[in-house]
Amino acid sequence: MLGLGPEDWQAIELTLRLCLYTTAILLVIATPVAWWLANGRSTARVVVQAVVALPLVLPPTVLGFYLLIVLGPRGFIGGTLESIGLTHLAFSFEGILVASILYSMPFAVQPLHEAFSNLGRRPVEVASALGAGAFDRFVTVILPLTKGGFVVAATLTFAHTIGEFGVILMLGGSIPGETKVLSVLIYDHAEAMNYDAAHRLSFMLMVFAFLVLFIVYTINRRFEIAKL
Amino acid sequence: MTIHVRAVLRRQDFELNVEAALPLSGVTALFGRSGCGKTTLLRVIAGLERVRGAEVRFGPLLWQQGRHFVPLHKRRIGLVFQEHSLLPHLSVRGNLLYGYTRTSPERRRLHLDEAADLLGLAALLDRPVDRLSGGQRQRVALGRALLSSPDLLLLDEPLAALDTQTKREIMPFLSGLAATAGVPIIMVSHDPGDVERLADHVVFMREGRIDGIAPLRDALARPDSPLFVDDGVASVLEGTLGETNHLGLRPFGPDEARLWVPADHTNRAGQVRRLRILARDVSLALTDPAGISINNHLPVVIERIDRPRDGRVVVACRMTDGQLLLAEVTPWSVQTLGLRSGQRLFGLVKSVALMA
Numbered sequence: 001m002l003g004l005g006p007e008d009w010q011a012i013e014l015t016l017r018l019c020l021y022t023t024a025i026l027l028v029i030a031t032p033v034a035w036w037l038a039n040g041r042s043t044a045r046v047v048v049q050a051v052v053a054l055p056l057v058l059p060p061t062v063l064g065f066y067l068l069i070v071l072g073p074r075g076f077i078g079g080t081l082e083s084i085g086l087t088h089l090a091f092s093f094e095g096i097l098v099a100s101i102l103y104s105m106p107f108a109v110q111p112l113h114e115a116f117s118n119l120g121r122r123p124v125e126v127a128s129a130l131g132a133g134a135f136d137r138f139v140t141v142i143l144p145l146t147k148g149g150f151v152v153a154a155t156l157t158f159a160h161t162i163g164e165f166g167v168i169l170m171l172g173g174s175i176p177g178e179t180k181v182l183s184v185l186i187y188d189h190a191e192a193m194n195y196d197a198a199h200r201l202s203f204m205l206m207v208f209a210f211l212v213l214f215i216v217y218t219i220n221r222r223f224e225i226a227k228l
Numbered sequence: 229m230t231i232h233v234r235a236v237l238r239r240q241d242f243e244l245n246v247e248a249a250l251p252l253s254g255v256t257a258l259f260g261r262s263g264c265g266k267t268t269l270l271r272v273i274a275g276l277e278r279v280r281g282a283e284v285r286f287g288p289l290l291w292q293q294g295r296h297f298v299p300l301h302k303r304r305i306g307l308v309f310q311e312h313s314l315l316p317h318l319s320v321r322g323n324l325l326y327g328y329t330r331t332s333p334e335r336r337r338l339h340l341d342e343a344a345d346l347l348g349l350a351a352l353l354d355r356p357v358d359r360l361s362g363g364q365r366q367r368v369a370l371g372r373a374l375l376s377s378p379d380l381l382l383l384d385e386p387l388a389a390l391d392t393q394t395k396r397e398i399m400p401f402l403s404g405l406a407a408t409a410g411v412p413i414i415m416v417s418h419d420p421g422d423v424e425r426l427a428d429h430v431v432f433m434r435e436g437r438i439d440g441i442a443p444l445r446d447a448l449a450r451p452d453s454p455l456f457v458d459d460g461v462a463s464v465l466e467g468t469l470g471e472t473n474h475l476g477l478r479p480f481g482p483d484e485a486r487l488w489v490p491a492d493h494t495n496r497a498g499q500v501r502r503l504r505i506l507a508r509d510v511s512l513a514l515t516d517p518a519g520i521s522i523n524n525h526l527p528v529v530i531e532r533i534d535r536p537r538d539g540r541v542v543v544a545c546r547m548t549d550g551q552l553l554l555a556e557v558t559p560w561s562v563q564t565l566g567l568r569s570g571q572r573l574f575g576l577v578k579s580v581a582l583m584a
Contacts, residue, residue, distance in 0.1 A: 126313050
């Protein structure tokens, strides 16, 4: 189908799995971080904000390089895992999952940060006064009033994870079914002068990326209009 | 019962430093200029401002002390903000029921249909909240707070964002609220008129500190009261309204101290209401004058003559029903009429305005 070989399908399946896991985990992590950034009073906020935004400006190879060191067999985390009888994370799916989570962090945190800032403190204060505890407030007030921010955060994270290349190449290499995601496969196809295969996958990704951005901007506009 | 607060809070250009026992009977107004810290004090009481080292005790309940801190959702407080506090993703009904459903059934003192009747919201229940007028929104906010059956109601300038017309529409719901809801109210206000209409006790605040706490009656007996800064000295009388006469006027107060006030749709016979009379609208006469356009003549006894301020003298007169009527006259009149305390004479009230 679509002229894709089993290698291509394997990469697509792997990529989707990576994106889904990354998005799900990031939403859980980014929500409290963004809430704290939007409502906290601590001066440490600026530091955290800068750290979260680092992947936007760093070459992916830098992040990949440090992750390779830390997660690898002799690294702090990789070594600790080895010493308790587990395996290190370099050149593994778990490793590139950790990398994706860090690398896509700003794309999850920033839309949520903005949504929470726009929400302000009032609705939450109102809900507390009416007897709603923290989880109750989150589900019945914060979530419904910032769902646009969550949709944008999830979509951008998912799309950005698909576009990852440098970090994965540095940390994961190109192991089929484990770390050979679409972007790496396209690189391999092109290296092997297999331009037809590279073209098919590239074009698919381009259409996908366009659709994602189209959806995000549509949502953003709708929310802006609703605010007026 | 009282609420005990001790809090010191410093921000760049602001300092709150209070230690006080606020009375909890009827309505207690936190009164002062904008920026004097009254809203911050209210937020400390609510637990919205978690000030380190602060202490808040509500009757026998310790809400904050040291590391002990009861979060707002466990304090059973009803909060009404200045504006924009309705949850925009819920209908009027959804907003009204938000606190109600989170109150255990045995604690509920009010139900949806009663609250809707009380606040005139029955026809609006299924409306989205962005299609309400400012006054309707504040009524929903009030109803929502009442439906959570709170032990204490905190109102943060609930009328400040409303125009005069809308304010008149809300006022009747607010006055008598303490009685209908059966809970003490603490209200923040910078408007002397609102305080005189609604409060039973006044907490005077200035530059982050509490200047004094007094029953409204005492607060109004001082001619230099901060309540008089805007409109001048005024007396507030409380009385029961009678049946409208053929001229469209209603008697107010007992026979021996009766005033006539214009009737309109907001008042009914048998209601206990407050009347605000500016001291400059009260003249004094040694005998009951005839042939004069002023209709309200009250026999009074001079209780006190204050020292002149800005060329005016405030004369405090005791009415036959015991309430205090303040008159503002010139030092010259005091001299020519030979006014002295204990003297019997007549207070002529040029204009009266019923409040709330």
